[in-house]
Amino acid sequence: MAALLDIIGAMIIGGVLMLVTNRGIEYSLREFINHNIDAIVQTDLSTMTQILQGDLRKMGYGIPESNQASIIQTAVSDHLVFLTKSDPNVTAPDTIEYTTTDRDTVWIVGSRVILYHLNRTVRCQGHEPQTTIIGNVTNPVIFRYLDQAGRSTEDKRATRMVEVTLFTMNPHVYLDDDVIQAVTLEDQVIALKKLWRESFWRQTRVVSRNLRR
Amino acid sequence: MNTAQSLLTLGALILSSIVSLNFYRLNNYVSSSLDNDRFRVEALSMLTSQIEQLSQYYYDEVTTDTTSAKRLEDMTSPLSLGLEANDSNRVDDLDDLKGLVSSQTGISGVLYHISTNVEYVTLSNNRMIFSNLRQYHKRITISVCDAFDPPLLYHMQNDQPIRDTLRMSTIVSYWFYN
Numbered sequence: 001m002a003a004l005l006d007i008i009g010a011m012i013i014g015g016v017l018m019l020v021t022n023r024g025i026e027y028s029l030r031e032f033i034n035h036n037i038d039a040i041v042q043t044d045l046s047t048m049t050q051i052l053q054g055d056l057r058k059m060g061y062g063i064p065e066s067n068q069a070s071i072i073q074t075a076v077s078d079h080l081v082f083l084t085k086s087d088p089n090v091t092a093p094d095t096i097e098y099t100t101t102d103r104d105t106v107w108i109v110g111s112r113v114i115l116y117h118l119n120r121t122v123r124c125q126g127h128e129p130q131t132t133i134i135g136n137v138t139n140p141v142i143f144r145y146l147d148q149a150g151r152s153t154e155d156k157r158a159t160r161m162v163e164v165t166l167f168t169m170n171p172h173v174y175l176d177d178d179v180i181q182a183v184t185l186e187d188q189v190i191a192l193k194k195l196w197r198e199s200f201w202r203q204t205r206v207v208s209r210n211l212r213r
Numbered sequence: 214m215n216t217a218q219s220l221l222t223l224g225a226l227i228l229s230s231i232v233s234l235n236f237y238r239l240n241n242y243v244s245s246s247l248d249n250d251r252f253r254v255e256a257l258s259m260l261t262s263q264i265e266q267l268s269q270y271y272y273d274e275v276t277t278d279t280t281s282a283k284r285l286e287d288m289t290s291p292l293s294l295g296l297e298a299n300d301s302n303r304v305d306d307l308d309d310l311k312g313l314v315s316s317q318t319g320i321s322g323v324l325y326h327i328s329t330n331v332e333y334v335t336l337s338n339n340r341m342i343f344s345n346l347r348q349y350h351k352r353i354t355i356s357v358c359d360a361f362d363p364p365l366l367y368h369m370q371n372d373q374p375i376r377d378t379l380r381m382s383t384i385v386s387y388w389f390y391n
Contacts, residue, residue, distance in 0.1 A: 006218075013222060017229060024233060031240050038247045042254060049258070148269070160269070165320065197247070200255050200320045204262040206269055 030174040037170045038197045045168045045199045048118060048135035052164055055096050055120070056205045058084040063093055072156045077141040078116075080162070092125035100140055106171040109179065109188040113171040113196070116140055138198070139167040146204070166201040252365045253379070255319045256357045260381045263327060263355045271306045272351065272387040282389035285347040294331050307331060307351055307385055316360065324360040329353065334384060341384055354382040 060071040062085025074081035078100045083093040100116040115138060121131040146161040147153040178191035271277050274297075275287045289297075294308040304310060311331035318324050333348040334341040341352060358378040359365045367374035 013226075020229065020233065024236065028236065028240070031244070035243050035247060038251075042247070042250055045254065053261075161266070167320070197251070198321075199251050201258045202255075202262070202320050203258045203265070205265050 030176060033174040034195060034197075037173060038199075041168050041170050041197070042199050044135050045166060045201055048137075048166060048168075049164075049201050049203070051120065051134050052098075053203075053205070055084075055098075056162060056164070058086070059096075061085055062088055067093075069157055072159055075143070075145050075154070075156045075159060077143055080143050086124065090125055094125075095121075095123040097121040097123070098142070100137070100142060103136055108171060108175075109192055110185050111189050111192055113138060113169070114140075115171070118142070118166075135166075135168065137166050137168055139165060142166065161204050161206050163202065163204045167198050168201075169196055169198040171196060249366065252319075252321065252323055252359060255321055255323065256325055256359070256366060256379050259317060259319065259325060259327065260355055260357050260379055263329070263357075264353075264381055264383050267307065267310060267353055267383070268385070270304065270310075272385060273308060274306045276306075276387060279389075283387070285349070288347045288387075291333050291345050291347065307353065310353060323365060325357050326360055328356045330356075349387045350384050351386075352382055352384050354380060356380045 059082045060068070063071050063083050067083075070083065072080075072082050073095070074097075079098070081095060081097045083095055085093050087094075097120070099119045099121070101119060103115045103117045106113045106115065115136050117133045118135050118137055119131055120134050121129050123129045142165060144163040144165070145153050145156075145159045146163060147155075147158045148160045150161065153159060173195040176191070176195065179188055179195070182188040182191050273283070273288045275283050275289075289308050294311040296302060296304070296309045296313075300309055304313070308331050310329040313329045315327050316324055317327055331351055331353050333344045333346065334350050334352040335344040335346075335348045336342075336350075341350065343352075356378050357380075358376055363374050364376040366377040366379065368377055369375070
């Protein structure tokens with residue numbers, strides 16, 4: 001009888017340990033994936049901002065005084081085109097263009113996230129235009145144009161600052177029990193939004209010192 | 214089960230609990246670090262914005278007159294750096310930024326305090342050092358910290374979170390083309 005009780009007791013304890021281990025493994029895998037997603041999103045955001053900052057800093061560089069009005073060619077919320085000069089020995093200016101294009105729409109439990117590619121195109125004289133995707137964002141409105149007093153403006157000639165806003169996140173997260181076991185759709189969405197970890201960048205940049213001669 | 218076996222089982226459960234506890238602690242630490250970094254990135258974007266925006270201000274009120282070069286004695290005295298009576302609380306040159314404190318809400322919804330300091334600096338032994346005399350160079354230092362309690366930007370010291378302040382400096386010089 002005592003041996004039977006020992007076996008039953010050991011099985012119960014072993015079962016509990018198995019359950020704890022299983023739960024631990026599942027939890028660690030979920031956190032490992034979601035933390036990695038978060039870290040990758042933050043690294044991507046940092047890379048994007050470095051490229052953007054580098055380009056905006058060069059805006060108008062080497063452009064003659066007489067052509068100052070043409071430095072900013074296009075200035076809308078998801079499209080910016082401007083002139084700069086990367087090679088002083090070449091007379092024609094280079095054009096740098098930023099655009100956003102739809103990349104993907106992700107639906108999870110009734111919530112929609114649209115991802116946009118942030119594209120950078122460089123046009124240099126004598127070379128084919130080169131387009132690269134510098135990252136993915138979740139906000140289509142990236143650029144806001146401000147005048148000397150910091151007011152929003154649509155006039156390219158009055159633009160003295162550009163405000164760059166970037167939201168990044170990866171919606172392909174590993175769902176947890178809170179999302180799966182939520183009874184109502186609202187609860188599911190609330191639980192899901194806790195897993196969608198956004199990273200943010202909002203910077204105002206003077207456009208550029210080369211415009212302020 | 215005899216006493217020895219019971220103790221052994223109890224010991225195994227305690228060990229298992231310690232391993233679980235450490236695992237969850239580590240996980241929590243990684244999660245906090247990532248959150249911390251997210252707000253650090255946002256604070257950094259605010260800092261660089263501030264640094265960038267100050268380049269639109271004149272070096273000194275007197276340099277708004279660009280018809281002739283200004284001498285050191287024309288500049289604001291080191292003791293008078295800061296908003297002047299004739300500024301009507303509106304920043305119009307770099308030294309007005311001295312002592313300026315403002316609060317800004319980031320796009321994450323976190324409130325940040327931003328403070329600015331301005332001082333004259335001079336070159337000495339290849340280093341820019343503080344000067345209590347008028348100079349052709351000003352150093353602007355901008356500090357950002359979050360307004361939350363417990364802090365979001367912090368480092369741990371003796372198991373206590375200590376609020377971190379992100380600080381960035383830039384030097385602006387006065388020059389004049391003849």
